[in-house]
Amino acid sequence: MFVYGYIRDYYNSNYLKNKNMKNYIYIILGVSYVTYYFLNQENSYFLYIRENVAYGDVLLSYFNALVGFFAVLGTMNLVNKVLEKLFIRLSKKTETELDDLVGEFIIKFINLAKYIFALYVVFYLAKTPVYIDILVEKATSVLIIIIFLSLFTSFVNLVFQKELILKSKLKAVSRTLLPFINKVTVIFIWIIGTITIIGNLGYDVSALIAGAGIGGLAVALAAQKSLTNVFGAITILLNKPFKIGDYVAINGHFGVVKEIGLSYLTLKDKMGHQIMIPNETIISTSIENLSVRENxxxxxxxxxxxxxxxxxxxxxxxxxxxxxxxxxxxxxxxxxxxxxxxxxxxxxxxxxxxxxxxxxxxxxxxxxxxxxxxxxxxxxxxxGLDMAFPTQELIIKKEDKKKNL
Missing domain, CATH: 3.30.70.100 (Alpha-Beta Plaits)
Incomplete structure (x- = not known):
């Protein structure tokens, strides 16, 4: 009844007073019914074509796949519209932007995933070789995971930037720490997502992790500089020699701290130039924080x-x-x-x-x-005070010369 109420309100809304929009709803419902009708194995037309037409079973599967494709798109479009209206109602009742971000994330996910899901239904209903079915199933799962990860990381970035940094009254130290936590969170999400994708492709994840442990030493040696920069970023965040917005002098460079990244510190000097200093350099050199001086x-x-x-x-x-x-x-x-x-x-x-x-x-x-x-x-x-400027006074001494008579 809860979902029905929103569908009813949506159907009767001013947005659907347009006749074309109502026809669109009728088409969706009609296609859904036709899908059910033709996919029913007991239907007489279905049995006739299957038994009397060459490759009738294959042709019917293609037809069912085509009908299923449009039925999935139509149904998910309807669901998307209903959810959009629902989230608009909820956002008006709350002051925070978090529910708006969640609604935007769900709607974007449906908009991107509906095409992949519709194609999956096509290959599921169509009579295709087994290896194609396996390939499509794996590709679909990988694409769905990638879409989810992309949208979820965007959602995390929006939460950190809008809800936690721009709207909340945090200390300057917290505003410095949050972008770093944001990056680490995104990296962690993609690591988990990559492991999930590898598992869905049929590989033994535990064996890969064990192999990574064996090769970890070689990787650590090869990426020694990068790891030093990462630990440098952690050292900066823990010791707090400066924060975002401070005017500092580091290794002969003067500028305002714009970002503390995993590898580099970003400064902006008086000329508007962007200066990137490796974190390794920062932790091994003197730092002048000119913003903390009293005068x-x-x-x-x-x-x-x-x-x-x-x-x-x-x-x-x-x-x-x-x-x-x-x-x-x-x-x-x-x-x-x-x-x-x-x-x-x-x-x-x-x-x-x-x-x-x-x-x-x-x-x-x-x-x-x-x-x-x-x-x-x-x-x-x-x-009447005259300021001086560099001058020179030249005194030329002339000597009288006596003529010898």
Whole structure:
């Protein structure tokens, strides 16, 4: 009654008000009835053709196979439509996307598997040699398993990406760990699926596993680099020197961590380039996690011309202190410092250091730095302070030459 209710609602829905859609349902039901009618061994027409027509049994099997093919497709299309309507109803009653993903997985599986199942029915009903029947049976089972594995791994990926990462409020460490678990899960699913396929093909799986154990040492030696990278990924995830989104410096490369894979760590640098570093290299070199620093230090020097008076030098120092006081978040003595540092080759140098709290978002840090520089130029111009640039003064000494009379 439960299924009948959904079929009735589907039939009476606005979607089926179209006459062609209702005719489609009639065709499906009619083909199903014809299939049953002609596959009945007691039918008089069936017996007549079988006994009086050359190769009548074979011809009837081909006809039954053809009718069975369309009957399977029609029936599974109807089932697919009913399930689609059912899942739409269920999705409206829940806020989570998990039921939507399950429904999408089932509908996709039916859409792909119905053709394989229909072909299987064709070869099952048709009179064909035994070796073809065996081949078709094995091929069908392998294709069904492959389709199921492909869709199931897609389903797992969607669950990890949508339900667990994008929608849930997880810690950054969890968001770093989940993609790795996702990949391991997919690999495990395909390993189990491959073993199942080998078993369905008639091979002794236990013997193959035993053989794999004997040859495992050779494989391990051949894949030593790959295994080192895999263990490197596990070491990174356990020690947590950084997480997805951190800005790091590794082996001379600077960039944001985008992905921690089984073999490589993926960084994205300021130019937008993708940098892939083997995990083996990461666990054997120093790592600078620049995202965990409390602040970002900036040093700069401003040189004034040698003609600047002492009063103006003090004024220049005071201007820099006032500007840093305005823009730097840390107002304590350790937040910034300014001093007349040295007599340079061509300038009187004022050194300044400040610590910016914009250490997470580089764009904010650059904007703060720009505001400080523009304020310095504006205030120095108002105060009449001239900045120096490299110059050379050449003194040419002329000597008077006395003429010998």
């Amino acid at each position: 970002r230090r900036t040093d700069f020097s401003i040189g004034l011309v040698y003609g600047t008076t002492q009063a103006k030098m003090k004024k220049g120092v005071k201007i820099l202190e006032d500007i840093l006081e305005k823009y730097v978040e840390d107002k304590t003595a350790s937040g910034y410092r300014v001093n007349f540092d040295m007599f340079g080759d061509f300038s009187l140098n004022i050194n300044a250091t400040y610590f910016s709290l914009h250490n997470k978002v580089y764009k904010d840090y650059i904007k703060q730095k720009e505001d400080i520089n523009l304020s310095i130029k504006e205030q120095f111009e108002k105060a």
